[in-house]
Amino acid sequence: MAQRSAAESGAGGEYGAQNITVLKGLEAVRMRPGMYIGSTSARGLHHLVYEVVDNSIDEALAGYAKRVTVTIHPDDSISVEDDGRGIPVDVHPTEGLPGVELAMTVLHAGGKFDKNTYKVSGGLHGVGVSVVNALSDRLKVWIKRGGKEHYMDFARGITQAKLAVLRAVPARETGTKVWFKPDATIFQETQRYDWTTLASRLRELAFLNKGIQITLRDERPDEGRAEAREEVFHAEGGLREFVQHLNRSRKPLHPEVVSIDTTRDDIGIEVALQYNDGYADTVFSFVNNINTHEGGTHLTGFKSALTSVINKYIEKSSSLNKKDRELRLSGDDVREGLTAVLSVKVREPQFEGQTKTKLGNSEAEGAVRSVVNELLTQYLEEHPKTANAIIEKAISAARAREAARKARDLTRKKSALDVAFLPGKLADCSLSDPSLCEIYLVEGDSAGGSAKQGRKRDFQAILPLRGKIINVEKARFDKVLSNEEIRTIITALGTGIKEEFDIAKARYHKVIIMTDADVDGAHIRTLLLTFFFRQMPQLIEAGFLYIAQPPLYRVAKGKEEHWAYSEGERDGYAERLGGGGEGRGTVMIQRYKGLGEMNPDQLWRTTMDPETRTMMRVTMEDAVLVDETFQTLMGDDVEPRRQFIESKARFVRNLDV
Numbered sequence: 001m002a003q004r005s006a007a008e009s010g011a012g013g014e015y016g017a018q019n020i021t022v023l024k025g026l027e028a029v030r031m032r033p034g035m036y037i038g039s040t041s042a043r044g045l046h047h048l049v050y051e052v053v054d055n056s057i058d059e060a061l062a063g064y065a066k067r068v069t070v071t072i073h074p075d076d077s078i079s080v081e082d083d084g085r086g087i088p089v090d091v092h093p094t095e096g097l098p099g100v101e102l103a104m105t106v107l108h109a110g111g112k113f114d115k116n117t118y119k120v121s122g123g124l125h126g127v128g129v130s131v132v133n134a135l136s137d138r139l140k141v142w143i144k145r146g147g148k149e150h151y152m153d154f155a156r157g158i159t160q161a162k163l164a165v166l167r168a169v170p171a172r173e174t175g176t177k178v179w180f181k182p183d184a185t186i187f188q189e190t191q192r193y194d195w196t197t198l199a200s201r202l203r204e205l206a207f208l209n210k211g212i213q214i215t216l217r218d219e220r221p222d223e224g225r226a227e228a229r230e231e232v233f234h235a236e237g238g239l240r241e242f243v244q245h246l247n248r249s250r251k252p253l254h255p256e257v258v259s260i261d262t263t264r265d266d267i268g269i270e271v272a273l274q275y276n277d278g279y280a281d282t283v284f285s286f287v288n289n290i291n292t293h294e295g296g297t298h299l300t301g302f303k304s305a306l307t308s309v310i311n312k313y314i315e316k317s318s319s320l321n322k323k324d325r326e327l328r329l330s331g332d333d334v335r336e337g338l339t340a341v342l343s344v345k346v347r348e349p350q351f352e353g354q355t356k357t358k359l360g361n362s363e364a365e366g367a368v369r370s371v372v373n374e375l376l377t378q379y380l381e382e383h384p385k386t387a388n389a390i391i392e393k394a395i396s397a398a399r400a401r402e403a404a405r406k407a408r409d410l411t412r413k414k415s416a417l418d419v420a421f422l423p424g425k426l427a428d429c430s431l432s433d434p435s436l437c438e439i440y441l442v443e444g445d446s447a448g449g450s451a452k453q454g455r456k457r458d459f460q461a462i463l464p465l466r467g468k469i470i471n472v473e474k475a476r477f478d479k480v481l482s483n484e485e486i487r488t489i490i491t492a493l494g495t496g497i498k499e500e501f502d503i504a505k506a507r508y509h510k511v512i513i514m515t516d517a518d519v520d521g522a523h524i525r526t527l528l529l530t531f532f533f534r535q536m537p538q539l540i541e542a543g544f545l546y547i548a549q550p551p552l553y554r555v556a557k558g559k560e561e562h563w564a565y566s567e568g569e570r571d572g573y574a575e576r577l578g579g580g581g582e583g584r585g586t587v588m589i590q591r592y593k594g595l596g597e598m599n600p601d602q603l604w605r606t607t608m609d610p611e612t613r614t615m616m617r618v619t620m621e622d623a624v625l626v627d628e629t630f631q632t633l634m635g636d637d638v639e640p641r642r643q644f645i646e647s648k649a650r651f652v653r654n655l656d657v
């Protein structure tokens with residue numbers, strides 16, 4: 001409602017029928033922003049930038065723009081500038097408004113005035129820059145085109161200044177600059193842009209779209225830094241460089257990155273891969289620059305072709321003995337130690353799945369499969385050294401798995417993960433509806449004891465973890481499975497694992513990691529997150545994984561007590577209690593190093609009571625960033641890990657509240 005009255009009184013004069021339609025459209029965006037940008041949390045705030053950047057990337061992919069610059073201004077407003085053709089400014093023959101005004105005020109107007117341009121952005125983004133306009137307190141656009149600089153101004157989606165020419169410029173100077181300030185009444189949770197989040201997405205875009213130069217500037221003042229922070233992302237090597245970057249702290253098994261870049265059936269297909277000496281499989285897939293966390297047809301095509309090509313190569317290898325030649329490798333075998341990026345560009349992507357990040361287009365499967373089949377076969381034939389390194393790795397993976405299979409009594413292994421054999425230390429809840437139930441994975445017996453006493457036993461289960469949790473980044477799957485704590489967790493969750501994983505069998509819809517607020521706690525939390533990220537990503541995708549937030553301090557005076565979750569909060573409470581001067585007694589500040597220091601009632605009130613607790617939900621929003629984080633944390637380099645753990649709180653970046 002507020003926007004309508006603003007429109008009526010706003011500059012710009014008469015409003016005809018078409019303007020009312022426009023207002024209704026943008027009003028809908030302001031009423032239900034989540035429908036258009038997913039959420040109004042930090043994630044949605046950053047989405048605004050990606051939306052505007054996507055338009056510039058499209059202009060670059062069409063062959064016109066070479067540079068994109070994103071600037072974070074001191075007030076957390078953003079500008080995105082490119083050197084493309086400039087958004088059209090001529091008046092649309094039927095709509096009666098300049099192209100730029102249509103783009104900024106009509107939902108999905110993006111390609112309307114330029115049907116021939118091949119637009120790749122879509123799906124999660126691609127809702128159109130008008131959505132950014134609707135959700136910005138203010139948005140301004142400058143366009144250099146046809147020897148003139150044009151300007152328009154909007155407030156909450158409503159035109160404030162009609163298109164005007166500011167000045168003459170040399171005709172060869174063209175481009176678009178969009179500046180916007182997100183509306184704080186919409187983005188109530190946070191208005192602050194995170195450098196690392198933006199940098200990681202822009203770096204990814206530079207890898208995915210070779211040749212484009214993307215600059216990120218941060219003009220916000222920072223202690224000890226006079227100059228604006230700036231980083232330029234630019235990858236002439238595209239996906240090859242992406243894979244090198246992902247493998248930078250891993251040991252590659254062959255020097256060159258294998259890559260494919262071609263078009264089939266109107267689908268652009270790019271693949272790059274390189275094996276390393278680790279055990280994890282790190283395969284990222286993208287469709288039109290969007291990370292397809294849930295995979296889809298393109299990924300299926302890639303995986304099946306990879307398995308088939310490697311099996312065929314082994315079959316034909318005269319250098320192998322007969323026994324090896326007859327091996328049949330599984331998908332897991334051929335993906336052990338694999339780092340790969342698959343990027344496809346599809347004209348009309350169909351996104352499916354829970355988070356709409358799964359490609360549904362059936363034609364993509366066959367196109368990717370046949371391209372990878374042909375070109376990877378050819379590559380291996382032409383590069384026997386690389387081929388040998390790859391098949392050696394895959395054969396050793398298959399051998400290890402087979403040996404482990406034989407050594408283990410299969411039926412016993414199965415029953416050990418069966419819910420009928422629930423671990424004795426699990427204090428289960430009494431309700432049986434999983435959607436109501438939650439399980440706390442608690443570090444240590446003493447905290448486990450407090451949690452058991454403090455919990456509501458009808459819906460809260462407690463699983464104390466006391467042994468060492470294996471680092472899944474450094475061990476093969478069967479070794480991971482032999483880890484006592486991991487088996488206990490899998491059994492308690494009831495979902496099974498790997499091929500047998502079934503989210504429908506989850507016994508709890510909230511799995512809550514609760515560890516101490518110290519270095520050891522951060523380490524255990526990281527080990528658990530790594531396990532879930534690598535072995536049960538579906539649990540994270542379903543939104544079932546959480547991190548408990550126990551308080552760091554108790555600030556009390558007399559009968560009044562407060563729980564502080566940061567030093568700032570602690571000081572705030574201390575000042576309030578101390579400054580009042582009226583109450584008797586002194587202000588007591590107690591620091592909680594471990595959960596075990598809280599009594600059961602305190603643990604319940606501060607950390608476990610659904611009415612009052614704060615928890616962080618773990619998301620897969622940026623799997624690439626998460627992968628990097630885990631590499632830093634779990635890889636062989638000790639120093640970055642030490643630094644990282646000591647600055648514990650950084651972890652929060654990968655988590656959504």
Ligand code: 0RA
Nearest residue numbers: 055056059084085086087088114176
């Ligand atoms: C459609 C047509 C043309 C340019 C653009 C869109 C365009 C949009 C954006 C958004 C940000 N930067 C942009 N750069 C270009 C040009 C059509 C023509 O010149 O014939």
